[in-house]
Amino acid sequence: MTSYLLKGVSVLGGSPTDLLIKDGVIASGGGKADETIDATGLVALPGLVDLHTHLREPGREDAETVETGSRAAALGGYTAVFAMANTSPVADTAGVVEQVWRLGREAGLVDVQPIGAVTVGLAGKQMAELGAMATSAANVRIFSDDGHCVADPRLMRRALEYVKAFDGIIAQHAEEPRLTEGAQMHEGEVSTRLGLTGWPAVAEEAIIARDVLLAEHVGSRLHVCHVSTAGSVEVLRQAKARGVRVTAEVTPHHLLLTDELAASYDPVYKVNPPLRTGKDVEALRQALIEGVIDIVATDHAPHAVEDKECEWAYARPGMVGLETALPVVLSVLGEQWELIAERMSRAPARIAGLTGHGTDLSPGSPANLTLVDPAARRVVDPAELASRSRNTPYAGTTLPGRIVATFLRGEPTVLDGKAVK
Numbered sequence: 001m002t003s004y005l006l007k008g009v010s011v012l013g014g015s016p017t018d019l020l021i022k023d024g025v026i027a028s029g030g031g032k033a034d035e036t037i038d039a040t041g042l043v044a045l046p047g048l049v050d051l052h053t054h055l056r057e058p059g060r061e062d063a064e065t066v067e068t069g070s071r072a073a074a075l076g077g078y079t080a081v082f083a084m085a086n087t088s089p090v091a092d093t094a095g096v097v098e099q100v101w102r103l104g105r106e107a108g109l110v111d112v113q114p115i116g117a118v119t120v121g122l123a124g125k126q127m128a129e130l131g132a133m134a135t136s137a138a139n140v141r142i143f144s145d146d147g148h149c150v151a152d153p154r155l156m157r158r159a160l161e162y163v164k165a166f167d168g169i170i171a172q173h174a175e176e177p178r179l180t181e182g183a184q185m186h187e188g189e190v191s192t193r194l195g196l197t198g199w200p201a202v203a204e205e206a207i208i209a210r211d212v213l214l215a216e217h218v219g220s221r222l223h224v225c226h227v228s229t230a231g232s233v234e235v236l237r238q239a240k241a242r243g244v245r246v247t248a249e250v251t252p253h254h255l256l257l258t259d260e261l262a263a264s265y266d267p268v269y270k271v272n273p274p275l276r277t278g279k280d281v282e283a284l285r286q287a288l289i290e291g292v293i294d295i296v297a298t299d300h301a302p303h304a305v306e307d308k309e310c311e312w313a314y315a316r317p318g319m320v321g322l323e324t325a326l327p328v329v330l331s332v333l334g335e336q337w338e339l340i341a342e343r344m345s346r347a348p349a350r351i352a353g354l355t356g357h358g359t360d361l362s363p364g365s366p367a368n369l370t371l372v373d374p375a376a377r378r379v380v381d382p383a384e385l386a387s388r389s390r391n392t393p394y395a396g397t398t399l400p401g402r403i404v405a406t407f408l409r410g411e412p413t414v415l416d417g418k419a420v421k
């Protein structure tokens with residue numbers, strides 16, 4: 001196994017030092033290595049961990065595969081991603097989650113951890129075989145019907161109770177379906193002006209409020225996917241103050257973009273939950289800094305050209321995000337490396353119970369890390385993305401930071417900004 005010396009690297013923004021990667025771990029002290037990388041001006045972060053990725057395999061390999069999504073993740077600085085269950089067939093059995101897990105191992109670019117569906121076929125009627133998925137080789141601990149809300153309160157309660165036995169988590173896509181029928185974008189001034197059916201903030205907030213009460217009642221763990229409104233932040237703040245076991249994520253796009261972009265009628269800006277107002281963006285940023293929102297998760301949602309380049313109303317919601325997540329967060333938070341490491345690596349690893357990731361990069365820890373050049377600027381070119389889909393809202397946008405290298409258990413997956421395989 002090739003050893004690497006990262007010369008003059010700044011670990012989490014600290015003063016320059018040498019980091020030796022040997023036999024899959026961070027070795028103590030400096031020393032000799034097979035390869036030396038001049039890391040002057042580069043920042044080392046623990047490999048990023050994404051709790052919300054759509055890999056589209058099985059079923060929509062034309063939009064993304066486990067392998068292409070894994071490559072996009074590695075190029076974005078990730079060493080682990082959690083694959084959502086809304087594939088075709090749905091990841092609602094031990095067989096499907098094991099298939100995704102195995103494909104991830106074969107690709108070998110990031111650790112792919114499957115998320116299991118809460119209900120059979122994401123239909124919201126009957127609980128899936130959570131226990132069988134938990135005890136499968138994929139060792140599933142997070143369950144979600146993402147793309148759909150577990151709207152039935154009795155089913156949600158039972159699912160929360162069921163996963164408690166193995167300290168599992170229900171990750172909820174919070175959207176009261178009766179309040180979002182036919183919705184095209186955020187309900188507000190812009191939707192009124194454009195004459196598009198609105199997706200009101202209360203449709204998200206009402207489900208989060210209900211679910212934190214359910215989680216409190218049964219003493220289980222709830223994770224809230226892609227929080228998008230200022231009101232949701234207040235519900236979470238109160239729940240956390242009461243000691244409810246709830247964690248929450250925000251996406252990079254909800255930290256940067258607003259509903260005004262819908263005025264272009266370009267479906268690249270169509271996403272679920274929808275882009276909200278500037279006031280919501282401000283509240284989400286503040287919540288992320290304070291820790292009311294625990295983590296950034298990409299909600300990487302690749303879609304084939306025909307599903308995106310059509311009329312707004314017919315376009316699928318979703319944006320790719322793995323390759324731009326860290327640059328977007330850098331543009332929002334600035335070079336707050338400790339905070340970035342916490343929100344994009346350590347906290348997600350901790351929430352998921354994923355060991356070996358989100359470490360402090362001290363000697364002996366598994367060498368899962370990424371090297372960032374914060375001084376570099378990049379104009380996003382969709383044609384350059386490793387993802388099989390091109391639906392990025394940042395085409396032509398200049399973003400700070402470039403991911404120079406990523407290591408998974410000491411093996412480079414990205415070197416010189418390029419995927420190794």
Ligand SMILES: NC(=O)N[C@@H](CC(=O)O)C(=O)O
Nearest residue numbers: 054146147271272301317318
């Ligand atoms: N976020 C999206 O707009 N779409 C996601 C589903 C989801 O995360 O809700 C997808 O699977 O395409």
Ligand SMILES: [Zn+2]
Nearest residue numbers: 146147173225
């Ligand atoms: Zn969702």
